[in-house]
Amino acid sequence: MINAKSVKFKNLFSVGNTFQEFDLKENSNLLVVGKSGHGKSTIIDAITFALFGRTYKDLNKGQLINSINKKNLVVEFEFNEYKVIRGISPNLFEIYKDGELIPQTGDVRDYQKNLEKNILNMNYKSFTQVVVLGSAAFMPFMKLQAAHRREVIEDLLDLHVFSKMSLLLKSKNDINKAELADINIKVQSLKSSIKTMNEMIEEQSINSNEEIQSIIAARDIKRDKTTALNNELKKLVEEEKELLKIKDSFPVSEGEVVDKILALNKKKTAIITKIDILKKTITFIDSNDDCPTCKQDITFEYKASIVEENNKSISELDLKIPKIDTNLTKCNNIFDEIKKSKDDISAIKSNTSVKKTMLNSMITTVEEMNERIDKLKNKVKSEVSTIKLDALKREITLENKKYDKHKRIAENYVNCQKILKDNGIKSVIINKYIPLLNQHINSYLEKFDMFVSFELDSSFNETIKSRHRDKFSYNSFSEGQKKRIDFSILLAMRDIAKMKNSVACNLLIIDELMDGLDVDNVDNLENILSEFDQTNTIIISHSEDIKNRQLFDKTIKAELVKNFTTYEEV
Ligand SMILES: Nc1ncnc2c1ncn2[C@@H]1O[C@H](COP(=O)(O)OP(=O)(O)OP(=O)(O)O)[C@@H](O)[C@H]1O
Ligand SMILES: [Mg+2]
Structure with missing residues (x-):
């Protein structure tokens, strides 16, 4: 005020x-x-x-x-x-x-x-409408165009705050739009960077994957071989067990057989020596008639008895040799079997050992290949480009969030702008106050002895009804009547201004x-x-x-x- x-x-x-x-x-x-x-x-x-x-x-x-x-x-x-x-x-x-x-x-x-x-x-317009009723350059409210009437009423009802808000909103909206456009450009550029990066990574991963696949194939072959070798080893263990069983099933030990063979050979040699001596004695007896040492005569009878006796002994001894040979053959056979069994076991053992060494080496190779595969897989993940891609993705997520936020703000601005337009909140307030303004105008008109019904509508057009005339306009009135209408409007506006503490x-x-x-x-x-x-x-x-x-x-x-x-x- x-x-x-x-x-x-x-x-x-x-x-x-x-x-x-x-x-x-x-x-x-x-x-x-x-x-x-x-x-x-x-x-x-x-x-x-x-x-x-x-x-x-x-x-x-x-x-x-x-x-x-x-x-x-x-x-x-x-x-x-x-x-x-x-x-x-x-x-x-x-x-x-x-x-x-x-x-x-x-x-x-x-x-x-x-x-x-x-x-x-x-402003000047409102000031002159509520403060001055003049004759010089005075433009009565009723002579103003609807747009100017609106301006005066908006001042009167302090509605310019909404126009100010609308202007502010417009500039904020412009800033928001510019920010949206900036974010959009950034998002598009990030999208294209991500696309390029993805292509690069795909190419890198194709190369790495090819290497991984070739190692996997080689490893699988090795693994299959390992499994086969393992099975072979199991078989060898079983075979060794069987051979040991056979070895344990021999009635005598190898040493015993050897001892027996030696004993039999010794026995046989002794018999052959004996036979030889006996044969030599017969030959001597046959070729000598006296003893070379004592020179005594050897009688025929004596010779015959000695030859007979020796031949008998030779025959008896000859009979013993085949028996010994049979035993020797048996013993030799057993010896051969034992030896063969020993040889077989040692061959299996050596085979097992070789294969075990091979298996261990294969297992080590498979493990090394697995490590290499893991390393290659991790390499793809830890590539600089993958890290950069993750950073880009995080950035685009942030930008998208920003974009959504600004989009929501823009929607809010649109809604607010609708509210702030002439037909929005302003018209709600105007519609609320217009009847009051009309009421005050009519009350002043009555005080000026003008019994007409004056009505300003929400588009600020007036309808004036007189008792006997239906269609009446401001210009239909006499100059004095017009002055009274002008007075009534000004005074009513001052009342409203006072109420609103606006243009008072x-x-x-x-x-x-x-x-x-x-x-x-x-x-x-x-x-x-x-x-x-x-x-x-x-x-x-x-x-x-x-x-x-x-x-x-x-x-x-x-x-x-x-x-x-x-x-x-x-
Ligand atoms: N630049 C100026 N220098 C000197 N005098 C001026 C100038 N411009 C206008 N005038 C005079 O100043 C006076 C203005 O007076 P004003 O309009 O206040 O008169 P008023 O008393 O309201 O008259 P009325 O009753 O006719 O409306 C007039 O006499 C006018 O001729
Ligand atoms: Mg004057």
Whole structure:
């Protein structure tokens, strides 16, 4: 709510180089009188120039400065904790808060924007709609286009916050879109890197796999051979067992057989020696008739007996030899069998040992091949490219997550934008307040003795129904009636503004419009204004009659003396 405190100005229009000051603090009704062209309406221009850099009369800057002094136009307007100073020649625009200058960070336009959006909470259009009812450049609400009516109502209902949000949202959405596009580019580039990396790894793994497969094939052959060798060894063990059984089954040991053969041979040799001696004795006897030693005669009889006796012994001995030979053959056979069995066992043992050595070497080779296969498989996994691929995959997962997040944000923005559009939340609020505004307008119309039903719809088009006429528009009314409608709308808007604490200002300036009302309606207006508290009403009039009305606490007279306007309390 703007609580005006004072306005002072110099070198504006017909005002000269001396500051003319109006105290606006008091909640009073001020009457400004004076002849035509004496500077009454200048007070409105001073305020709108201070706040918005433009005058109510809608002139360009050069036309505002006093044509005699041609410089030093300065307007100072104080309200709440602020003071705005604006000037031309030299140019001046300063906003003070609690006596301290608010620094200009951007350009003048930003400074002005800050004043309107963050301090005044209204723009020129809204200000003139709720503060000033004038005759000069005043554009009654009913003469505004629907779009401008919407602007005023949006200010009134403080809906510009949604427009601000919409703008903010748009810029955020743009940033989000740009980020989405960036992420998308990154994702695409990561995808292509992953594809290349996959191809590389596939090629590497094909090479490694070929090596692995060839080793597996060689290993399988070796493993099969190992199994076969193992089976052979098992067989050999069985065979050895069988041979040992046979060896154990011999009735005599090898040593015993050898002993027996030696004994038999010895026996046989002894017999042959004996036979030989006996034969030699026979030959001697046959060839000698006396003893060579003692020279005694050997008798025939004696010879015959010796030969007979020896031949008998030879025969007996000859009979013994075949028996010995038979035994010898048996023993030799047994010896041969035992020897063969021993030889077989030792051959198997040596075969087993050789095969065991072979088996161990094969097992070692198979193990080595298995190790090589594992190493190759692990090599594929631990290749630098595989590690890089994993990193890329992790990165793309992160980027995809980011993308999803931004996508969700974008969807939210779209939904929010729908809400912030004119037909969104704003229309909900407008639809809520329009009936209230209508109610207030109709209530003021009644106070002005206008018994019509006024209805503004949500598209800001009006329907006015009169008792006897159905189709009535604003233009159908007389000038005086139009003024009353304008008054009613302005007053109703001020009520709503007060309720919403939006475009509220304690100032209400009525320029000349009172003059157009008949006595009854001046009474009505007077009644209405007297009900207002916390309102500083400035009524500008050139009617001398109005001066005597009780409504006014103070009357100021604007007077043009020697080309310069001054204001005096009368
Ligand atoms: N640049 C200027 N230099 C000096 N005087 C100017 C300049 N521009 C306008 N004027 C005069 O300043 C005065 C402005 O007065 P203002 O509009 O406040 O009159 P008013 O008292 O409201 O009159 P009315 O009752 O006819 O509306 C006029 O006399 C006008 O001719
Ligand atoms: Mg005027």
